[in-house]
Every structure is written in C-alpha cells, then in structure tokens.
Amino acid sequence: MNTKILLIDDDQVSLLIAKKYLIISGVQDIVHEILIFDDAADALRLLRELEVKSESSLLCILLDINMPEINGWDFLNSIKNKNLHNHVKVIMLTSSISEEDKNRAASFSSVYGYISKPLDEQKCKEIKQIILGSAKA
C-alpha cells in the first residue's frame, strides 16, 4: 500500500526538526513520501482529493495542536465529521504537556499516538511502529 507521512505544523523550526529526524531515523525509508504543511487547511484539501480519487493509501499524520486558523482539534473534528479517516493514523506532535490535551486527543478514534516536542530518534521508533501497524501508543 502507498504510505504517506503528512507533517502539519505552523512553526517552521518545528517542521524542520521533525523532517530531519524522520530522515535520520529511517522513517522516510518505510514510506513513499513525506508531505509538509504549515497550514492545516492545505492538508485537509489533500485528504479530500485523495478521497475523491479513491486512492488507496495509508496516511500517517503528525499533527500540532496550537496553530492559527485551523488548530489540531479543528483538524481532527473535520476528518471525523467528513469521514476522511478510513486510512488515516494521526499522531499528535505538540509542545503541550497537559493531561487534559492528552485525554482529549485519546478520545478521537483516528489518533494513534501522542508525542511531545521535540522529536528525537527514540520517538521516531514509536512512529515507525504505528505506521507498521504493530502498536497504538
């Protein structure tokens, strides 16, 4: 199956660090491509296009919470309401360490993991396992 990683964050530095680690840790090697979005709206647009094309691909989304316009929660609600989560595994990647946010994320069926920033090699192993379907963090 075609596997893509969608990296969604408004913070350019955070995106840079995340992408670098996905490459270093070899996560890039097990997927077909890594797509980077600094605006969640663009990512949603892509999801809808894929849905229309009925393209069967696994999408692993690394999602930040605090973003202007559409934040992480809005994004999760959108894919839930529009039923776009069939082949979607969302992993929260956020600077928030609050329990409230963790619990809220866990309440979405599309969320498979919760990782606090910054990303490092150890955390990338978790992402790998989630992509390969062996774990739900």
Added chain:
Amino acid sequence: LTEQSQHSDQFDKLTQLAVKICNADAAFISFFDRDRQWFKSKVGFDHAEVPFSTSICQYMVNKNLSYLTIPDLSLDETFKKYSDFTENGIRFYSGFALTSPDDSIIGSFCVFGYQPKQLDDLQLEFLKTMADQTMLLIESHKLNYEISIEAGQLEKRIIVTDKAATIGKLGGLYLDMAGQDIFWSPSNNVLFDLAVDYTMTFEEFELCNFKFENSFLSLFKKIWEVCNSQNNSRSKFSFEYEAADKYLEVHGELLDSEIYVVFQDKSKQQKLTHDLKLYRRLMEQVEEAVNLGGWSYDLNTKEVFWTKNTYAIYELPVGQNVSLELALSHFTSESYNEIQVDFSNLIENGTSYQKEYLFTSAFGISKWVKASGHPIYENDEIVQVVGSFQDITEEKSLRLQLQKSEMGAIQTANYYKSLVNNTTFYICKAGVDGGLTFCNAFYSSQLNVTPLDINGNKTVFFHAVNTDYLEPAREAFFSVASGKDSRRRVLLKETNSNQVEVYNLWDFIALKNSHDNLVEVLCLGYDVSELEKNRAQVQMLADYTSFQNKRILEYNSIVSHDIRSHVANSVGLISLMDIIENQDEYQNYFRLLKKEIRKTDRTIMALDKLSSVTSVFESGKERVPLYQLIEDIFDTFRRDKLNARFILVNKIPEDLVIFSIRKYLENLFSNVISNSLKMVSPEREFQIEIDAFQITNSILQIKIVDNGILIDMGQSGEGKVKIKRPLEGIQYGNGVGLYVIKQQIEALGGQFKLQNENGKGNIIILEFLNHEY
C-alpha cells in the same frame, strides 16, 4: 279365684243352707288342683285341703259323673276302702260336680254325714241348684274381677294419655256422626284456654254454637266444615291454625262416620324457628354492613350453620358442610384450648363469651378473630348456640401499630412544639382573607403583634410589609389563598419591632380541612437580612473567582504553548546540532536556536506583565488582628439580637494576625455566626466558641464550635436529625448560609469542614493560607 278371694261369705251361706236342708253333718264347696282338693267354703269340719287322689270327689271326676250319692259307705264295696270311711268315719256322701262353661269339672258342691242317710228327690234337686248357683256365683266373681282389672287399666290409660297430651301439648277430638256422639280430650281445655271441667257436646259442635267464647271458635267451625266437605268416606286432612299467639297443627282422619282429630301445639317450636330465622336474617344483614360473620350450632342435630362471611374468614367455599370439630380445628394451639373451654361452658352452662382468638384459615393464613357465643333456650334447655365471627387482624395490627407509634407521636409532638417555639422561624397562620389567626412567639416579638390583636382578628399578614413589597406579597399570598397555587415563596422587606428594615423569606402553604376545602394559609418565614446584605459582596467574590480562573487558564496556556514550544524547538535544534556534520546546516540550526531563545525571552517578559495584573488582589491584603475582629462582630450580634439569649466565647490569641482583607473576613465570620444562631436547640442555652491555631507556617485553622441543632449538609449519615424533614422543601440557614461561607473560603484557596458531636452541636473548621508575602 283363690282361697282368699273376696265374697266367700256368699259361698258360706250356700253351704250352711245345704247342711240344714239335707240334715247333714257337713257341707263344702271345693276346687281341684292337680293333686289336691281345697275348700272354698266348708261347714262341719276343719280340713283346709285334702289329697285329691284319695278323695271321693276324685272318683266322680274320673268317672265324669255329674253327681254321686252314697247312702252308706260301709255297705259299698268301692268306698268302704276309702280313708274317709276307714279314718274319718264318714258313712254318707252326696255331691254335684261344678262344671265350667267349657264342660270341664273344676270343683264340687257336697254334703256328708257320720250316719247312713238316703236323700230324697227334693234334697237332691236342692243340692243340684246349690251347685249351679255356686257355678253362677263363680262366673260372676270371675267377670267382676276381670272388669275391675280392666277398669283400673282404663283409668291409668286415661291418666297417662291426658298427662302425655298436656305435656306434649296435644289435644284430641272423637266424633261419631252417626251416633251423634263426641269425645272431648280433657287436655283440650289446657290447649284452648278453657275451664278445666268443660266438655264439648255433639250439639254444640253440630250447631257451631259453643258454650265458650274465644279465638278458637273458628277452629272448630273450620273442623266442622272440613268434615262435611270430605267427599270420600275415608280420608285424612291436615292444616295449620294460628290464633291467640298459638300455632297449632291439626291432623284429622275420617273413617266412615267417625272422625278423629288431633291438635298439636307447635307454638314454641314455631317461635323458636321464627326467632332463628330472624336471627339468621339479622346476622346476614349485619354481615353485609360490618363485615361480620355469624354461626349457629344445633345441639340436637349437631348441625353447624355459617353465614357467608364466616366461610370467607375460614376461606372455605360457601355452603360446604362443616362440623363442629372442623370449625374448632382452625384455632391455633393456644387459642384452641381456650375456645374449647369457652364453647363447653356455653353449651353446658349457657355462659356467653366474646373473645379474641388466634386462628389459621384454610389457606394457612394467620388471623386474629373476635368470636362470640350465646345460648338459645327452649323449655329451660339449651337447644341451639349462636354467635358472631369477625376478622379483626387489620384492626388488631392497627391497634398495635398505634400503640407502638404512640411514643413516637409524643416525641414528634414535642419536636414540633419546640419548633414552633423556636427563635429562628416565623410561624403563623392566616385566613383566606389574610387575617392572622395564629403566630408563634418569635413572630409576635419580631413583627410586633400581640395575641390580643390576633384574637380580635384585627391584624392582617401584610401589616409589616414595606410599601414597595406589598404588591408581590399580596400576589403570592392570594394565589395560595385562592387555591390557584398550593405553595408559594416570596422575599419581602418588612419593618420589625425595632423599626429596622429586614428581609424575610416567606413560604405560603395552603391548609385544607378534612373535606379538602382550603381554610387557612400557613406562613413560614425566615429572616434573611444578613444574606441579602452579603449578596452583593458574594457576587463580587464570585466574579473575582471566575476572573482568577480565567487568569490561571491563560497562564497555563502561555506556559504550555508559548514558552514550551520555544523551549522544545531549542532542545530539538541542539540535539540535531549534536548529530549532524554538515557545517552549513549546523550554522543554520545555530541561527534558528538563537531566534528561539529570543522568542522565549519575549514570552517570559509578557508573562511577567500578566502576573503583575493578578497580584492586585494579593496587594490588597492587610494585617488583621483576628481577636479584635471577632470581638467587633460579637458586639454587633449582641446589639442586633437583643431578645435572643446566647453566649459568645472568643478564645483567639490576642496577638494573632491574619493577612487578608478585613471586609472580607468580617463578612465571612458574620455569616458563620448568624448561620449558627439559626440552629439554636430548644433544649439548652446557645453557645458559640471560636478559637484559632497556626497549624503550619502558612496555614491558619479557625475552629467554630456551637451547641445547636445539627446542621444537615444533605449528606448526613445515620442518627443525624435533619432539620428540614418536618418542614420539607423549605431550606433555611443550613443550606444557603453554609454554601456562601464555603464559596467564600474556597475562593481564596481555603478549606471548609463541618463536623458534629453526637447531638451536642456542630464544629466548623476554616483553614486559610496565612503568610506575609
């Protein structure tokens, strides 16, 4: 006929005459038994009897001779051997046989002499006549005897019949229509209330013209008609006749021209039957009305009769045959012996009973029953016993419950009394027009009403209500008084007896009488002035608390999202710088790192500004001497509540200082104390004691102990008296007051605890952060 039988002098006259006529020495009349000859009458000798076998008469009998005459025994070959000649020296004998109507010889009439003699024809004829006369005499005696026996028996029979007729209340009449004869039983006179010696004549009967005058005349007229109307010569008839309180059964039989009539007085039986029928009907009527069963028992037939309800109580099908044994067997073992004794006393001695017994129905259900039994007499003998039967299980259990609840009721009554006489609530009643009909002492003193005003029905409920509040007061009151609402609550401003304006929270409750008609309105009021005064401050505190909350949330957001994201980026960049070797890349990361640190710094600067805003409240804190504060509050209470009796004890160390806002603390403690004062127990003088301890460097604990009624926080455990129970739905100080206090304490991060001491009172513990910044 015996030797001793009477009238032997008649026989003696015959024998004496025979001796003279025949010129003989002796004469006798004898009779023969099997082996002897005895003399009914004798002249000229002494023997009472002689052996028959050797007598000359025996010869005459054997030869079946009607007479025998021997002129000289010594000359006769046969008789010279007889002992009459050889021993007694008799020479002459002449005798005639006494022959009964059936031709057997039963005796003899004889003469004899000691000299030879020849009787002439006349003498012989005379002797024969004597013998015949003797026989006639004997027959006559025999008949007489038989008649006398018969007559005696007849007399006895008449006596017995008459007695039987009188006792058995029987009468009788025999009519011979042909012979124009009538037989009137003497017992009739008793039966028909007639003179003892009255006897009805055929003439009276035939002409229906009787010599007596009473209500039974029509009976005999009727018998006359019945007899004449019978078509058959042989027939029977029966009818019932009622007159003069008597009930008669008349049975008659017509045999050709003879008529037999028997009267039987059934009055008593009839009355008894009638009474029993009445009694049963009565039992059935009573049964319908009061759920009572009835029973009866016939001592002769051993029959048990039950009414429907008795069957129902036994839980047996109506009409099922029941025996006395079955009836008694349903009583439980202890009651069984009791009912046995009671029932025996009833049927043997006629002792009535009415008692409660334990009983088990056919379905095995235990019941309490009330059973009674009474005797019914006939001729001084108990013939029936009757009684009632009632299931009183419910009544009995109600009675028991009532007894049990009596103590509870007394306690409750005392409790209500103490409530009415409280110094916390206003309790009053008003008619549907608003006129006061009752008020408790507290209302009377606080709102300046005397009992006299109430008796004169002069005061209306609204007398103390301030003008601005009259409209809502009337609206709420009359909506209940008119029956529109069953209950209303309204807050009214009123002027009390000290001319101070107070806020009273009133509940109006409709009071109905037993016919469900609205008669009065119960008014329960509570002074909430302090709460009203505090409301604005409480609102301010609540607003401040929510503002504080918002600040804390913002602070959290800043720390978590702004500072942490920059720090996370910095950490990520530094770790990348550790592992990459490309110099350009390294430089780029370093540049980004500097940027992130600057951003972090800016965020922290912003945070500082935010926190400086929140410290406005903290900066308002001052040094408050707690002892003096409490003293001031106590003084206020002593001044405001002149009529109340209470003791206020301030045990706080005089040098203790609390870092807080004075106004806020005043408010808080006023609330606590006024709330406690609403829980005054009627059993003891009220006392509040306040003490304070610095339990850690930064925490001050203040303890308020009172001896009032237990406060119910809605989660009280067993044994606590819930003051709201008797006045359900109306929550006063216990709810509102404490809620405010709790909010006030918690708004500043303090703690509030409530304990109670087994009915002795309440302990409120307040804990404050108390340190100098």
